[in-house]
Amino acid sequence: EPVLSKGNNCLDAAKACNLNDTCKRFRSAYITPCTTSISNEICNKRKCHKALRLFFDKVPPRHSYGMLFCSCRDVACTERRRQTIVPACSYEDKEKPNCLNLQATCKKNYVCRSRLADFFTNCRPESRSVSGCLKENYAHCLLAYSGLIGTVMTPNYIDSNSLSVAPWCDCSNSGNDIDECLKFLNFFQDNTCLKNAIQAFGNGTDVNVW
Amino acid sequence: KGRRNQRGKNRGCVLTEIHLNVTDLDLGYETKEELIFRYCSGSCDAAETTYDKILKNLTRKKKLVTDKVRQACCRPTAFDDDLSFLDDNLVYHILKKHSAKRCGCV
Numbered sequence: 001e002p003v004l005s006k007g008n009n010c011l012d013a014a015k016a017c018n019l020n021d022t023c024k025r026f027r028s029a030y031i032t033p034c035t036t037s038i039s040n041e042i043c044n045k046r047k048c049h050k051a052l053r054l055f056f057d058k059v060p061p062r063h064s065y066g067m068l069f070c071s072c073r074d075v076a077c078t079e080r081r082r083q084t085i086v087p088a089c090s091y092e093d094k095e096k097p098n099c100l101n102l103q104a105t106c107k108k109n110y111v112c113r114s115r116l117a118d119f120f121t122n123c124r125p126e127s128r129s130v131s132g133c134l135k136e137n138y139a140h141c142l143l144a145y146s147g148l149i150g151t152v153m154t155p156n157y158i159d160s161n162s163l164s165v166a167p168w169c170d171c172s173n174s175g176n177d178i179d180e181c182l183k184f185l186n187f188f189q190d191n192t193c194l195k196n197a198i199q200a201f202g203n204g205t206d207v208n209v210w
Numbered sequence: 211k212g213r214r215n216q217r218g219k220n221r222g223c224v225l226t227e228i229h230l231n232v233t234d235l236d237l238g239y240e241t242k243e244e245l246i247f248r249y250c251s252g253s254c255d256a257a258e259t260t261y262d263k264i265l266k267n268l269t270r271k272k273k274l275v276t277d278k279v280r281q282a283c284c285r286p287t288a289f290d291d292d293l294s295f296l297d298d299n300l301v302y303h304i305l306k307k308h309s310a311k312r313c314g315c316v
Binding site: 007014019027034083086 | 242245291292295
């Protein structure tokens with residue numbers, strides 16, 4: 001029995017993408033480098049990241065977010081959603097670095113540094129606000145989140161059962177910085193503002209913005 | 211390049227599109243994804259060049275040793291962008307030169 005059998009929102013988004021010339025073109029433009037293996041390596045990660053950044057820069061959110069933030073009821077759907085960024089190339093790596101080390105690497109790169117700052121600004125949770133966000137703007141949070149895709153801080157869904165996301169890192173070997181590391185990682189993994197923003201897009205409930 | 215001025219001449223050779231499932235292509239992929247397939251069809255009867263005219267005349271007079279010379283065909287002169295899709299086993303595939311972008315009598 002194939003993993004993907006019934007129809008779902010993520011499949012519908014993929015169909016819609018291939019029926020749109022712009023989305024189809026930029027989708028193939030990243031699938032190609034992200035799935036082409038080169039001498040011992042699974043892919044050219046640098047080219048894959050670059051093409052992913054271009055995809056999110058050029059394709060209208062209704063298509064790019066449609067595939068990345070589609071709402072799901074079953075594993076067939078969540079697995080397809082997880083595959084959107086071709087994680088085998090763009091996300092996973094042989095080793096999982098410490099998140100604070102990864103953050104330091106990110107800060108050395110202009111694009112990564114500014115996009116990470118945007119993410120921390122625009123997806124900051126605030127339990128007292130109705131939206132769950134300090135900035136109360138889901139669109140800005142989703143833009144900041146998707147902006148990280150194609151940087152060393154590329155995030156993805158970590159399992160099939162939730163909207164929990166994380167970059168490819170963990171907090172082992174943090175030493176005295178364990179609290180700081182967990183705070184960083186949890187901003188991704190356990191972020192009410194981001195989860196609400198993804199959910200609102202997936203359900204089409206944030207009518208003010210789209 | 212002057213295509214709009216060719217009124218009446220090879221007007222039949224045009225780009226046509228059809229909305230299909232990837233599985234309709236019978237290329238062996240298992241997926242639920244879909245595509246727009248564009249193809250070239252129509253007649254190229256009106257001889258386009260002096261070359262075509264000469265061929266026609268020579269064929270009529272039976273002056274050619276081989277009968278394998280062909281009139282112009284309505285074929286793609288450029289192909290559409292690549293198409294990618296995820297199959298039912300979570301493997302990505304890319305189709306190249308699978309769909310027409312422009313047509314001509316060649």
